[in-house]
Amino acid sequence: YKRITVKTLVDMKANGEKISMLTAYDYTMAKIVDGAGIDVILVGDSASNVMAGHETTLPITLDQMIYHASSVIRAIDRALVVVDLPFGSYQSDPKEALRSAIRIMKESGAHSVKLEGGKEIKESIKRILNAGIPVMGHLGLTPQSIYKFGTYTVRAKEEQEALDLIEDAKMLERIGCFAIVLEKIPAKLAKQVAKSVSIPIIGIGAGNGVDGQVLVLHDMLGMTHEFNPRFLRRYLTLFEEMTKAISQYVEDVKNVDFPNENEQY
Ligand code: KIV
Ligand code: NA
Numbered sequence: 001y002k003r004i005t006v007k008t009l010v011d012m013k014a015n016g017e018k019i020s021m022l023t024a025y026d027y028t029m030a031k032i033v034d035g036a037g038i039d040v041i042l043v044g045d046s047a048s049n050v051m052a053g054h055e056t057t058l059p060i061t062l063d064q065m066i067y068h069a070s071s072v073i074r075a076i077d078r079a080l081v082v083v084d085l086p087f088g089s090y091q092s093d094p095k096e097a098l099r100s101a102i103r104i105m106k107e108s109g110a111h112s113v114k115l116e117g118g119k120e121i122k123e124s125i126k127r128i129l130n131a132g133i134p135v136m137g138h139l140g141l142t143p144q145s146i147y148k149f150g151t152y153t154v155r156a157k158e159e160q161e162a163l164d165l166i167e168d169a170k171m172l173e174r175i176g177c178f179a180i181v182l183e184k185i186p187a188k189l190a191k192q193v194a195k196s197v198s199i200p201i202i203g204i205g206a207g208n209g210v211d212g213q214v215l216v217l218h219d220m221l222g223m224t225h226e227f228n229p230r231f232l233r234r235y236l237t238l239f240e241e242m243t244k245a246i247s248q249y250v251e252d253v254k255n256v257d258f259p260n261e262n263e264q265y
Pocket of ligand 2: 044045046057084
Protein backbone atom coordinates (compact mmCIF):
# COMPACT_ATOMS: atom_id res chain seq x y z
CA TYR A 1 0.00 0.00 0.00
CA LYS A 2 1.28 3.46 -0.93
CA ARG A 3 -0.69 5.37 1.66
CA ILE A 4 -2.81 3.81 4.37
CA THR A 5 -6.37 5.12 4.58
CA VAL A 6 -9.31 4.11 6.74
CA LYS A 7 -10.54 2.13 3.74
CA THR A 8 -7.20 0.25 3.54
CA LEU A 9 -7.61 -0.90 7.14
CA VAL A 10 -11.10 -2.28 6.58
CA ASP A 11 -9.82 -4.06 3.44
CA MET A 12 -6.92 -5.49 5.45
CA LYS A 13 -9.34 -7.05 7.91
CA ALA A 14 -11.44 -8.49 5.09
CA ASN A 15 -8.25 -10.01 3.60
CA GLY A 16 -7.08 -11.37 6.95
CA GLU A 17 -4.00 -9.11 6.98
CA LYS A 18 -3.01 -7.96 10.48
CA ILE A 19 -2.69 -4.24 11.20
CA SER A 20 0.38 -2.82 13.00
CA MET A 21 0.03 0.33 15.09
CA LEU A 22 2.38 2.23 17.43
CA THR A 23 2.26 5.57 19.18
CA ALA A 24 4.49 8.53 18.29
CA TYR A 25 4.44 12.06 19.63
CA ASP A 26 7.23 13.87 17.78
CA TYR A 27 8.79 14.33 14.34
CA THR A 28 12.00 12.32 14.78
CA MET A 29 10.36 9.20 16.21
CA ALA A 30 7.43 9.36 13.78
CA LYS A 31 9.89 9.51 10.86
CA ILE A 32 11.53 6.27 12.04
CA VAL A 33 8.23 4.52 12.77
CA ASP A 34 6.71 5.49 9.41
CA GLY A 35 9.87 4.55 7.51
CA ALA A 36 9.91 1.13 9.19
CA GLY A 37 6.53 0.34 7.64
CA ILE A 38 3.97 0.81 10.40
CA ASP A 39 0.34 0.92 9.21
CA VAL A 40 -1.10 3.29 11.81
CA ILE A 41 0.52 5.92 14.05
CA LEU A 42 -1.43 6.90 17.14
CA VAL A 43 -0.71 10.30 18.62
CA GLY A 44 -1.94 8.95 21.95
CA ASP A 45 -2.81 10.97 25.01
CA SER A 46 -0.27 8.61 26.61
CA ALA A 47 1.95 11.58 25.67
CA SER A 48 0.71 12.91 29.02
CA ASN A 49 2.68 10.11 30.74
CA VAL A 50 5.49 9.48 28.27
CA MET A 51 6.29 13.03 27.13
CA ALA A 52 5.16 15.17 30.05
CA GLY A 53 5.66 12.85 33.04
CA HIS A 54 2.13 13.05 34.41
CA GLU A 55 0.79 10.09 36.37
CA THR A 56 -2.38 9.85 34.25
CA THR A 57 -3.58 10.90 30.80
CA LEU A 58 -6.02 13.44 32.25
CA PRO A 59 -3.88 16.62 32.35
CA ILE A 60 -2.86 16.80 28.67
CA THR A 61 -4.65 19.59 26.79
CA LEU A 62 -6.13 19.85 23.31
CA ASP A 63 -3.46 22.44 22.38
CA GLN A 64 -0.71 20.05 23.50
CA MET A 65 -2.25 17.16 21.51
CA ILE A 66 -2.36 19.42 18.44
CA TYR A 67 1.33 20.29 18.90
CA HIS A 68 2.25 16.58 19.09
CA ALA A 69 0.01 15.68 16.15
CA SER A 70 1.37 18.41 13.87
CA SER A 71 4.95 17.29 14.64
CA VAL A 72 4.05 13.70 13.71
CA ILE A 73 2.18 14.72 10.56
CA ARG A 74 5.25 16.51 9.19
CA ALA A 75 7.19 13.22 9.39
CA ILE A 76 4.93 10.71 7.71
CA ASP A 77 4.68 9.51 4.10
CA ARG A 78 2.60 6.37 4.44
CA ALA A 79 0.97 5.68 7.81
CA LEU A 80 -2.56 6.66 8.79
CA VAL A 81 -2.39 9.10 11.71
CA VAL A 82 -4.98 8.86 14.50
CA VAL A 83 -5.08 11.48 17.27
CA ASP A 84 -6.63 11.03 20.71
CA LEU A 85 -9.18 13.60 21.79
CA PRO A 86 -7.90 14.39 25.30
CA PHE A 87 -9.90 14.23 28.51
CA GLY A 88 -12.24 17.20 28.82
CA SER A 89 -12.35 18.02 25.12
CA TYR A 90 -15.42 15.91 24.20
CA GLN A 91 -17.31 14.69 27.26
CA SER A 92 -19.52 17.70 27.97
CA ASP A 93 -21.59 17.70 24.75
CA PRO A 94 -21.55 16.66 21.08
CA LYS A 95 -20.95 20.22 19.82
CA GLU A 96 -17.85 20.59 21.96
CA ALA A 97 -16.69 17.15 20.78
CA LEU A 98 -17.04 18.21 17.14
CA ARG A 99 -15.28 21.54 17.78
CA SER A 100 -12.35 19.66 19.35
CA ALA A 101 -12.15 17.13 16.52
CA ILE A 102 -12.25 19.94 13.93
CA ARG A 103 -9.41 21.76 15.70
CA ILE A 104 -7.27 18.59 15.56
CA MET A 105 -7.98 18.03 11.86
CA LYS A 106 -7.48 21.68 10.82
CA GLU A 107 -4.55 22.65 13.02
CA SER A 108 -2.49 19.44 12.81
CA GLY A 109 -3.45 17.92 9.46
CA ALA A 110 -4.18 14.56 11.11
CA HIS A 111 -6.33 11.94 9.34
CA SER A 112 -8.67 10.79 12.11
CA VAL A 113 -9.46 10.98 15.82
CA LYS A 114 -9.96 8.48 18.65
CA LEU A 115 -12.39 8.85 21.58
CA GLU A 116 -12.73 6.64 24.66
CA GLY A 117 -16.12 5.15 25.45
CA GLY A 118 -19.29 3.54 24.15
CA LYS A 119 -22.94 4.51 24.39
CA GLU A 120 -22.24 7.49 26.70
CA ILE A 121 -20.53 9.30 23.83
CA LYS A 122 -22.56 7.93 20.92
CA GLU A 123 -24.06 11.32 19.94
CA SER A 124 -20.65 12.99 20.02
CA ILE A 125 -19.14 10.33 17.77
CA LYS A 126 -22.07 10.61 15.36
CA ARG A 127 -21.64 14.37 15.12
CA ILE A 128 -17.92 14.04 14.39
CA LEU A 129 -18.57 11.36 11.77
CA ASN A 130 -21.25 13.56 10.17
CA ALA A 131 -18.60 16.23 9.64
CA GLY A 132 -16.59 13.74 7.59
CA ILE A 133 -13.98 13.03 10.25
CA PRO A 134 -13.07 9.33 10.62
CA VAL A 135 -13.40 8.04 14.21
CA MET A 136 -11.63 5.16 15.94
CA GLY A 137 -13.36 3.86 19.07
CA HIS A 138 -11.64 2.74 22.29
CA LEU A 139 -13.27 0.26 24.69
CA GLY A 140 -12.22 -1.92 27.63
CA LEU A 141 -9.69 -0.20 29.85
CA THR A 142 -10.14 3.49 29.07
CA PRO A 143 -7.41 5.39 30.96
CA GLN A 144 -9.28 8.72 30.94
CA SER A 145 -11.78 7.04 33.35
CA ILE A 146 -9.08 5.71 35.67
CA TYR A 147 -10.55 7.46 38.71
CA LYS A 148 -13.88 5.72 38.06
CA PHE A 149 -12.24 2.26 37.78
CA GLY A 150 -9.69 2.86 40.52
CA THR A 151 -7.13 0.48 38.99
CA TYR A 152 -5.44 -0.36 35.68
CA THR A 153 -6.36 -4.08 35.96
CA VAL A 154 -8.00 -6.19 33.23
CA ARG A 155 -11.54 -5.04 32.30
CA ALA A 156 -14.70 -6.94 31.33
CA LYS A 157 -13.94 -10.12 33.27
CA GLU A 158 -17.54 -10.14 34.53
CA GLU A 159 -20.36 -11.20 32.23
CA GLN A 160 -22.37 -7.96 32.29
CA GLU A 161 -19.38 -5.79 31.48
CA ALA A 162 -18.43 -8.22 28.67
CA LEU A 163 -21.94 -8.09 27.20
CA ASP A 164 -21.99 -4.27 27.41
CA LEU A 165 -18.63 -4.16 25.65
CA ILE A 166 -19.88 -6.34 22.78
CA GLU A 167 -22.96 -4.10 22.47
CA ASP A 168 -20.80 -0.98 22.42
CA ALA A 169 -18.52 -2.45 19.73
CA LYS A 170 -21.51 -3.30 17.52
CA MET A 171 -22.95 0.19 18.08
CA LEU A 172 -19.61 1.83 17.13
CA GLU A 173 -19.56 -0.20 13.92
CA ARG A 174 -23.20 0.63 13.15
CA ILE A 175 -22.76 4.41 13.49
CA GLY A 176 -19.67 4.32 11.26
CA CYS A 177 -16.40 4.09 13.24
CA PHE A 178 -13.60 2.68 11.05
CA ALA A 179 -11.86 0.67 13.80
CA ILE A 180 -11.86 0.08 17.56
CA VAL A 181 -9.03 -0.22 20.10
CA LEU A 182 -9.68 -2.83 22.79
CA GLU A 183 -7.44 -2.33 25.80
CA LYS A 184 -6.67 -4.91 28.48
CA ILE A 185 -9.57 -7.34 28.27
CA PRO A 186 -9.58 -11.18 28.19
CA ALA A 187 -8.26 -12.58 24.87
CA LYS A 188 -11.34 -14.76 24.46
CA LEU A 189 -13.70 -11.78 24.66
CA ALA A 190 -11.55 -9.69 22.30
CA LYS A 191 -11.60 -12.49 19.73
CA GLN A 192 -15.36 -12.73 20.05
CA VAL A 193 -15.70 -8.97 19.46
CA ALA A 194 -13.38 -9.14 16.41
CA LYS A 195 -15.58 -11.90 14.97
CA SER A 196 -18.82 -10.04 15.55
CA VAL A 197 -17.91 -6.82 13.68
CA SER A 198 -16.44 -6.21 10.22
CA ILE A 199 -14.36 -3.15 11.21
CA PRO A 200 -10.81 -3.84 12.48
CA ILE A 201 -10.26 -4.47 16.20
CA ILE A 202 -6.83 -3.33 17.34
CA GLY A 203 -5.74 -4.86 20.63
CA ILE A 204 -3.41 -3.85 23.45
CA GLY A 205 -3.34 -6.53 26.11
CA ALA A 206 -6.23 -8.20 24.27
CA GLY A 207 -4.57 -11.32 22.84
CA ASN A 208 -3.92 -12.38 19.26
CA GLY A 209 -7.46 -13.16 18.13
CA VAL A 210 -7.95 -9.56 17.00
CA ASP A 211 -7.16 -7.76 13.72
CA GLY A 212 -4.10 -5.79 14.79
CA GLN A 213 -1.91 -4.73 17.69
CA VAL A 214 -0.88 -1.41 19.23
CA LEU A 215 1.83 -0.62 21.78
CA VAL A 216 3.26 2.55 23.24
CA LEU A 217 6.50 3.17 21.30
CA HIS A 218 8.66 4.11 24.30
CA ASP A 219 7.53 0.96 26.13
CA MET A 220 8.26 -1.47 23.26
CA LEU A 221 11.66 0.17 22.69
CA GLY A 222 12.48 -0.34 26.38
CA MET A 223 13.01 3.38 27.00
CA THR A 224 10.59 3.24 29.92
CA HIS A 225 11.40 0.55 32.45
CA GLU A 226 9.12 0.92 35.45
CA PHE A 227 6.00 -0.10 33.51
CA ASN A 228 5.91 -3.91 33.28
CA PRO A 229 2.47 -5.24 32.27
CA ARG A 230 2.28 -8.83 31.02
CA PHE A 231 1.17 -7.73 27.54
CA LEU A 232 4.27 -5.63 26.90
CA ARG A 233 7.00 -7.11 24.72
CA ARG A 234 10.23 -5.10 24.74
CA TYR A 235 12.09 -5.20 21.41
CA LEU A 236 15.06 -3.21 22.71
CA THR A 237 16.48 -2.28 26.10
CA LEU A 238 17.06 1.38 25.29
CA PHE A 239 16.89 2.55 28.90
CA GLU A 240 20.08 0.63 29.66
CA GLU A 241 21.69 1.39 26.26
CA MET A 242 21.02 5.11 26.51
CA THR A 243 22.17 5.29 30.11
CA LYS A 244 25.43 3.60 29.09
CA ALA A 245 25.97 5.96 26.15
CA ILE A 246 25.24 9.10 28.19
CA SER A 247 27.46 7.98 31.09
CA GLN A 248 30.23 7.34 28.58
CA TYR A 249 29.83 10.84 27.17
CA VAL A 250 29.97 12.36 30.67
CA GLU A 251 33.17 10.41 31.37
CA ASP A 252 34.73 11.41 28.03
CA VAL A 253 34.02 15.10 28.66
CA LYS A 254 35.45 14.94 32.20
CA ASN A 255 38.60 13.14 30.95
CA VAL A 256 38.97 15.43 27.91
CA ASP A 257 38.67 12.31 25.68
CA PHE A 258 35.97 14.16 23.78
CA PRO A 259 36.48 15.91 21.42
CA ASN A 260 39.60 14.33 19.97
CA GLU A 261 41.90 15.72 17.22
CA ASN A 262 39.52 14.67 14.44
CA GLU A 263 36.50 16.12 16.14
CA GLN A 264 37.66 19.74 16.14
CA TYR A 265 38.43 22.52 13.65
O1 KIV B 1 -2.77 6.85 24.30
C1 KIV B 1 -2.42 5.71 23.95
O2 KIV B 1 -1.23 5.36 23.85
C2 KIV B 1 -3.49 4.74 23.63
C3 KIV B 1 -3.09 3.35 23.29
C4 KIV B 1 -2.60 2.63 24.48
C5 KIV B 1 -4.18 2.60 22.61
O3 KIV B 1 -4.63 5.11 23.64
NA1 NA C 1 -5.02 7.09 24.61
